Amino acid sequence: MDIDLIITSFPKLLGGALITLKLLFASMFFGIFIGLFFAILRIRNNFLSKIAYAYSYIFRGTPLLVQIFIIYYGFAEIDLIRKTFLWEAFKEPYWCAIIAFALNTGAYTSEILRSAFETIKIGYIEAGKSLGISKKLIFYKIQIPIAIKQSLPAYGNEIILMLKGTSLASTVTLMDITGIAKYIISTTFKPIEVFIVAGSIYLFMTFIIHNVIKFLEKKYSFNN
Amino acid sequence: MFKKTILTIFTFLLLTANVYADKIKIGTEGAYPPWNSKDASGNLNGFEVDLANELCKIMKHECTIVEQDWDGMIPALVMRKFDAIMAGMSITDERMKTINFSQGYADEVASLAVMKGSDLEGMSTPEGINLNLGGGDVDKALKTITGALSGKTVCTQIGTIHQNFLESGDVGKVDLRTYKTQDEVNLDLSNGRCDAALAAAVAFTDYADKSGEAVVLVGPTFSGGAFGNGVGVGIRKGGDDAIGKRDAKLLKDFNKAINKARKDGTISKLAIKWFGFDASM
Amino acid sequence: MDLLAFGKTGWGDELFVAALMTIAVSITAMLIGFIFALIFTPLKLSKNKFLNLIANSYTTVIRGVPELLVIYLFFFGGSGALMYVASIFGYYEYIEINAFITGSVAIGIISGAYSTEVFRGAIQSIDKGQFEASKVLGFKKHIHFFKIIMPQMLRLSIPNLSNVWQITLKDTSLISVTGLVEIMRQSYIAAGSTRDPLFFYSFAAVLYLALTFLSMQLINRLELKYNKGY
Numbered sequence: 001m002d003i004d005l006i007i008t009s010f011p012k013l014l015g016g017a018l019i020t021l022k023l024l025f026a027s028m029f030f031g032i033f034i035g036l037f038f039a040i041l042r043i044r045n046n047f048l049s050k051i052a053y054a055y056s057y058i059f060r061g062t063p064l065l066v067q068i069f070i071i072y073y074g075f076a077e078i079d080l081i082r083k084t085f086l087w088e089a090f091k092e093p094y095w096c097a098i099i100a101f102a103l104n105t106g107a108y109t110s111e112i113l114r115s116a117f118e119t120i121k122i123g124y125i126e127a128g129k130s131l132g133i134s135k136k137l138i139f140y141k142i143q144i145p146i147a148i149k150q151s152l153p154a155y156g157n158e159i160i161l162m163l164k165g166t167s168l169a170s171t172v173t174l175m176d177i178t179g180i181a182k183y184i185i186s187t188t189f190k191p192i193e194v195f196i197v198a199g200s201i202y203l204f205m206t207f208i209i210h211n212v213i214k215f216l217e218k219k220y221s222f223n224n
Numbered sequence: 225m226f227k228k229t230i231l232t233i234f235t236f237l238l239l240t241a242n243v244y245a246d247k248i249k250i251g252t253e254g255a256y257p258p259w260n261s262k263d264a265s266g267n268l269n270g271f272e273v274d275l276a277n278e279l280c281k282i283m284k285h286e287c288t289i290v291e292q293d294w295d296g297m298i299p300a301l302v303m304r305k306f307d308a309i310m311a312g313m314s315i316t317d318e319r320m321k322t323i324n325f326s327q328g329y330a331d332e333v334a335s336l337a338v339m340k341g342s343d344l345e346g347m348s349t350p351e352g353i354n355l356n357l358g359g360g361d362v363d364k365a366l367k368t369i370t371g372a373l374s375g376k377t378v379c380t381q382i383g384t385i386h387q388n389f390l391e392s393g394d395v396g397k398v399d400l401r402t403y404k405t406q407d408e409v410n411l412d413l414s415n416g417r418c419d420a421a422l423a424a425a426v427a428f429t430d431y432a433d434k435s436g437e438a439v440v441l442v443g444p445t446f447s448g449g450a451f452g453n454g455v456g457v458g459i460r461k462g463g464d465d466a467i468g469k470r471d472a473k474l475l476k477d478f479n480k481a482i483n484k485a486r487k488d489g490t491i492s493k494l495a496i497k498w499f500g501f502d503a504s505m
Numbered sequence: 506m507d508l509l510a511f512g513k514t515g516w517g518d519e520l521f522v523a524a525l526m527t528i529a530v531s532i533t534a535m536l537i538g539f540i541f542a543l544i545f546t547p548l549k550l551s552k553n554k555f556l557n558l559i560a561n562s563y564t565t566v567i568r569g570v571p572e573l574l575v576i577y578l579f580f581f582g583g584s585g586a587l588m589y590v591a592s593i594f595g596y597y598e599y600i601e602i603n604a605f606i607t608g609s610v611a612i613g614i615i616s617g618a619y620s621t622e623v624f625r626g627a628i629q630s631i632d633k634g635q636f637e638a639s640k641v642l643g644f645k646k647h648i649h650f651f652k653i654i655m656p657q658m659l660r661l662s663i664p665n666l667s668n669v670w671q672i673t674l675k676d677t678s679l680i681s682v683t684g685l686v687e688i689m690r691q692s693y694i695a696a697g698s699t700r701d702p703l704f705f706y707s708f709a710a711v712l713y714l715a716l717t718f719l720s721m722q723l724i725n726r727l728e729l730k731y732n733k734g735y
Contacts, residue, residue, distance in 0.1 A: 061671075061717035062710040063678035065689060070710065073408070073696065074703035076415040091417055093401075160569070167571035173379075173401045178573060182295060183402065186383030189298040189322045191581040199570040199578065206569035255697060262694055266519055266686065291684055296581070303585055304599045407697030414700075435700050466597070 005193045009184050013198050016180035017205070023094075023166045023176060027101035028159060034102060035109025042114045052110065059107035064165050067104055072096040072172045097169040105162045112154045116147035149220045156213030160206050167202070177201055248285050248474065249306035250276050251292040255405045256381075258430045258498040259312035259455075262291075271498035272310040275329065278490050279457075282481040295382055295404060298322055301460055304467075307474060309458030312424065314385045316452040324461050324471075326478040328454025329491055330503045334386055334446040335425035336369075336378075337413065340438035344420055347372050347443045355394070355449025365444050370396040372443075377401060379409045379418035386422040389450040413439060426499050454505050457482070508695075508704060516695040516705070523691035524712050530605065530687060531674045531716075534612035538673065541617025546624040547650075560621070567618035572676050579611040580683050608680040608687075616673040620662075623669060627661035628654060660731045667724045674716060688712050 041052035059067065072093065075081050081090050089095040120143055128138040170179035181198040185191045252260040252272055260270035268289055280287035292300050294311065301309050301323060314332055315325040333352075338344045349365040373395055380386040382402035390400050401418065403409045406427050413421045414437040421428070425441055432439040459475045462468025485491050491504035509517040541563075548560035567575060584602050591600055602610075631654060639649040681690035692709040696702040 058710075058714060062713045063675040063689070065678045066692075066706055066710045066713065069693075069696075069702065070706045073411055074706050076411070076417070077701070077703040082415060087416075093417075164569075164571040167573050170573075171404070173403060178571065181574075182382065185299070186295060186387070186402075187318065189302065191296070191299050191577060192585075195574050195578050195581075199566075199574045202571055202574070203566060203569045255694075262698065264514060264516060264519070264695075264698065266694070293682055293684070296682060299581055303581065304588075305584070305601075405697060407700075411697075411700065411702065437700075467599075 002188075002190055002193050005188055005190055006197055009181075009188075009194050009197050012184060013177055013180050013194075013201055016175055016177040017201055019169075019174060019179075020163070020166050020176040020205075023097055023101065023169055023174075024159075024163050026098045027105055027162060027166070030098065030102035031105035031109050031162075034106030035113055038106065038110035039113035039117060042110065043117060056107040056110050059104050060111070064100070064104050065168055065171065068097065068100040068168055068172060071100045093169075093172040093174050097166075097172055097174055101162060101165060101169075104165065105158060108158050108161075109155070112151045112158065113147055116150040117143070119150060120146055152213060152217050152220065156209065156217075159209050159213070163205055163209065164202065248280070248287055248308060250280075250287055250289050250308045250310050251297060251300060251306040252276070252289055252309070253294045253297065253311045253405075254291045255294070255407055256312050256424075256427060257434075258426055259424070260310070271330070271494055272312065274494050274498070275485070275491065276310050278485055278494070279478065279481040282484050283477045285477070293404070297383075298458070301458060304460070307460070307471070308478065311458075312455055313458055314452035315454055315456045316385060316388070316450070318388070319458070322461070324459045324475055325456035326459065326475060327482055328456045328505050329482050329486070330455045330495060331447070331505045332385075332424045332451070332455050333426075333503075334389070334422060334451055335428065335441045336420050336422050336443045337428040337439050338420045338442050339414060339416070340440050342419065342442075344372050344376070344442055345440065349444045352445040352447065354447045355451065357448065366394050369443055370394075373398045373420065375399070376419035377417070379403060379412055379421045380423060381406050381409055384423070385451050389446065390422060392450045394450070410435070410437075410439075426503075508699060508701065509708070516691070516699075519686075519691050519695070520688070520708070520712070523686055523688045524716070526685065527674070527677050527687040527712075528716065530609050530612065530677050530680070530685065531670075533605075533609040534616050534677065535670060535673050537610055537613025538616030538618075538620045538669070541613065542620035542624050545617070545621045546628065549621060549625050550628060564618045564621050567615055568622075572615055573679050575615055576608075576611045576679055577682060579614065580607060583607060583610070604683045604685040608677070608683045608685040611680060611683065612673060612676050615676055616669060619669040619672060620666065623662050623665040624658055626665070627658045630661060631657055663724065663728050663731060667721065667728075670720060670724065671717060674720065675713065678713070 038052040038055055041048045043049070071090070075090055075096075081087060089099070124142050124146065125138055128142055129135075133141075166176055167178040169176045170182055173179070175183065177198050181194045184194050188194070252268060252270075254260055254262045254268050254270075256270075258270055260268065260272045262268055268291065273289055276287060276289055290306050292305065292311075297309055297311055297313070298319065300306065309323075312332060313319070315328060319325070336344075347368060349368050350361055353362045353365050355362065374397075376398060378390055378398045379401045380390060380403070382404060387400070387402055389395075390398055401412075403412070406423055409418070409421050409423060410428075410431045412418045414435070420442070425445055428439050428441060431437065457478045459478065460471045462471035482491075486504055492502045495501065495503040507515060509515055509520070511518040511521075545560045545563055548556040549564070551557060551560075584600060584607075587602065588600050591597075635653065636649075639653055644653070677687055678689040680687065681693060684690075686694075688709050692705040696705040699705070
């Protein structure tokens with residue numbers, strides 16, 4: 001064990017944590033809208049809901065690594081992307097990673113929200129109706145907030161899965177925690193020490209997210 | 225009985241002890257053509273695969289060539305996954321801190337590459353510069369390159385002499401991107417994500433030939449300094465124990481074998497076959 | 506379609522073999538994961554704080570660190586640790602763990618952490634009365650576990666284990682560092698060699714989708730079978 005290396009690599013890896021967090025927040029931000037959009041499509045049983053189901057099935061049924069590689073290396077082959085304004089986004093590894101992560105987490109989020117929508121009791125809607133609240137208002141002010149509360153535990157898990165998923169950004173040249181770890185190893189040739197430090201940083205971040213979600217669950221539970 | 229069978233199968237799968245001292249394993253990347261690569265049937269080929277087989281014949285060792293990702297090459301050698309590295313790995317001081325090298329068996333000439341039509345194409349420099357020599361010409365060339373590359377995205381494989389050079393400050397500060405393999409560098413160079421790339425000149429010419437992409441070499445060829453002192457066989461640094469002694473002997477054997485292969489023209493012949501010119505040293 | 510031809514020129518046969526390898530690694534990893542889970546689930550449910558701590562550390566660390574790092578750590582540290590143990594017994598030669606075992610165990614460690622949680626949840630949902638009933642009937646502890654608790658635990662676990670299976674299957678795409686040629690590594694090699702990443706990574710995605718689809722069909726049947734009589 002090279003203790004010196006552990007100490008010197010720590011601040012460098014912490015620098016990568018910033019990119020990791022940026023990737024995480026951006027992906028979760030876009031992912032929640034994508035998820036909501038497709039979850040709403042799933043409410044009715046029609047052609048659009050089938051498309052939404054296919055989207056979720058494809059992104060949940062294939063590894064994230066494959067998705068990133070298709071978006072980063074694969075899409076660069078397509079003229080429609082490479083020769084148009086789209087290339088401005090797809091040229092950047094940063095945006096490719098965010099697009100891949102957001103689409104991936106969007107698929108899982110749509111499933112979480114869909115099952116939350118399904119468990120909403122008809123009673124709420126009727127209660128709202130009898131109070132003379134419009135359907136739109138019921139949807140936005142009652143159904144959606146309840147759905148969010150019900151999805152919190154599963155969504156918390158999804159955030160942690162996505163945090164771990166961001167480590168794949170290093171495969172498309174980004175210098176997140178894992179990217180920096182690989183970089184340090186390429187000159188020190190000591191993978192174990194560096195990966196242990198990197199792993200600890202991830203673990204700490206998981207710990208924080210886990211506890212924040214727990215706190216929110218408590219805060220929003222109906223029983224307090 | 226059943227338990228015994230299971231146990232035997234498990235020991236067989238788990239532990240294949242490397243007891244034959246004269247049987248050695250050589251690690252290569254299989255993704256750096258023409259130095260080493262893989263064909264469509266998954267067989268390793270390339271200059272170093274041929275050379276490794278020749279050297280083993282001379283040393284009368286039984287050899288197997290194993291594949292290892294570049295970014296784990298030296299750690300894998302250190303942890304004894306194999307006994308020698310032949311993977312287009314240049315001899316550098318940085319690597320010498322961790323492993324030993326045989327004498328060089330070939331020269332790696334590095335060069336920048338861009339896509340045809342790039343504004344970097346007109347760079348006017350001498351044909352080749354040796355960083356060890358220094359002097360006015362070298363300084364002038366480095367200055368030209370510094371100016372040309374400033375603000376550009378330059379791509380290279382991670383953990384290579386090319387990365388070391390781009391980070392050395394000799395060409396100022398570039399927007400450096402590092403990749404796991406040269407294949408990925410080539411892809412991003414041709415699709416326009418990289419303004420320029422740095423690698424062995426033959427890696428680019430080989431790519432241009434096979435892909436038909438308009439990749440062209442620009443600027444001087446580089447040697448010396450961060451580019452190290454030729455490509456050699458990487459061997460573990462041994463201690464005083466039995467394994468250390470075996471590694472020390474292996475290093476000697478490789479040196480002798482390289483000497484012989486150089487003298488009888490084997491290396492030159494293989495270099496011409498794979499590179500198109502004599503890169504032996 | 507030339508790209509998928511069988512034989513020397515195309516990548517069809519290589520990808521087919523790679524898909525078989527993915528299946529083999531996934532199943533082996535899943536089974537290794539079960540072994541881990543069978544060791545750690547009792548520790549998790551134990552009243553002993555120390556045993557709890559061990560089991561909780563295992564599941565928390567493995568589920569809180571990116572799979573890629575777990576695999577790298579096992580790949581670089583695994584045989585070193587094994588050789589260290591061997592050296593205590595006076596064996597100093599190199600011990601080689603082949604790529605298949607390295608990859609399967611690395612994924613198995615991850616899979617096991619998820620299976621442990623599934624088993625724990627399943628056991629906790631078994632009616633407490635049963636534990637007492639078997640005590641009253643004088644069953645020995647291990648008989649009680651293997652004959653009464655385990656069958657129920659497995660049945661209750663199937664729906665969640667199918668999630669673990671999907672995670673395991675997809676995680677095998679990350680073991681290319683071990684040098685094992687499964688779908689992802691073969692596609693990576695083919696994409697590099699033919700410079701057609703779009704085609705090969707898309708094809709890899711199709712292969713994974715097919716594997717997910719087929720295995721889910723199988724699991725659904727299994728679920729129906731085990732739920733007979735309930």
